Amino acid sequence: MQILKKLIIPMADDNKTIMFGVADPSDAEDIFRLRYKVYAKYNYLNLKLFPKKKESDGNDFDGSSVYFIAKVEDRILGFVRLIQGKNLPIKNNYTFTPPEDISSSDRKHTVELGRLIIDKYSEDQYFPRNIILLFLISVLVEYCKENSIYFAYSFLKQRLIKKLNLLKIPHVIFNKYILKYPKTGPMAPYFFDESDPALPGYFKLQDMQKYVDKTLKNKLLFKKSGDTFFLKRNLYTKFLKTAGVI
Numbered sequence: 001m002q003i004l005k006k007l008i009i010p011m012a013d014d015n016k017t018i019m020f021g022v023a024d025p026s027d028a029e030d031i032f033r034l035r036y037k038v039y040a041k042y043n044y045l046n047l048k049l050f051p052k053k054k055e056s057d058g059n060d061f062d063g064s065s066v067y068f069i070a071k072v073e074d075r076i077l078g079f080v081r082l083i084q085g086k087n088l089p090i091k092n093n094y095t096f097t098p099p100e101d102i103s104s105s106d107r108k109h110t111v112e113l114g115r116l117i118i119d120k121y122s123e124d125q126y127f128p129r130n131i132i133l134l135f136l137i138s139v140l141v142e143y144c145k146e147n148s149i150y151f152a153y154s155f156l157k158q159r160l161i162k163k164l165n166l167l168k169i170p171h172v173i174f175n176k177y178i179l180k181y182p183k184t185g186p187m188a189p190y191f192f193d194e195s196d197p198a199l200p201g202y203f204k205l206q207d208m209q210k211y212v213d214k215t216l217k218n219k220l221l222f223k224k225s226g227d228t229f230f231l232k233r234n235l236y237t238k239f240l241k242t243a244g245v246i
Helices: 025-041 089-093 129-146 158-167 205-216 235-242
Strands: 002-010 015-022 065-072 075-083 110-118 151-156 199-204 222-225 228-231
Touching: 002 129, 015 129, 025 065, 025 075, 025 110, 065 129, 075 129, 089 110, 089 151, 110 129, 129 158, 129 205, 151 158, 199 205
Parallel strands: 002 228, 110 151
Antiparallel strands: 002 015, 015 065, 065 075, 075 110, 151 199, 222 228
C-alpha cells in the first residue's frame, strides 16, 4: 500500500499503529474476502453466486476503482472504494434528479463511494472504528482534492446514516428516487430490504474536507507529528468512547 497517514492507538499493554493510504493490487484478494465476510454476516448477498467466498464486481477490474484502506501490521482492517468514470454504478441502480451543482459540473468532477467496511480488530480489544472512518475519509478527500473531484455519490443504509449524523459528517439523501437494481442481482438482499433500504445520496468533498481538517486539529483528541497522529488517552476521549462517538 501507499501509506499517507499513520494513527497510533494506546492499548492496555502496548500501542498499535494503523496505516492509512491507497491499496496496491496485492491487497485485492484480502479486500474481496473481507467484503464477502461482512456482507454475508448482514445478509446483503445472494450467497449462491459467491462460491469462492469473495465479493467483487466489474468495477474492481476495469481500472475505474481506487481503494483507500486501513491496515494494522499486515491485516486490512477497513476500506472504502472510489469509482471514477462516465458510467457510475449508482446511475444504473437508481433514477433520481441530481442537484444543480452536480448536473452543471463536468462529469469528471463527480465520483461514487461505496464498499465502506471497518472490521473489528478483535472481540476483546477495543479499536475506535469511528476514528478509523475519519482517517479513511481524510486520505480519500486528499486524493479528491489532488484530482479535482468535488462531489461523490453513494448509497447509504440506516446504520451508516446514523453514524454520519452522530459524527456530524455532512451528507445529503435524495428524497425522490426509483430503484432499478435487478431483483436477481448478486446484492439484491442489500437493495431490497424493506426495513432498511439503501438510499441514494451524495457528499460535497469540500464540506468533508472542512470537517476532516477541523477534527484532526482537535488537540484534545490528537497529538500530531508530520503525517503521524497519536490518539490521546484522557477524560475527553474516555467520554467520547462512552458516548459512542469514537
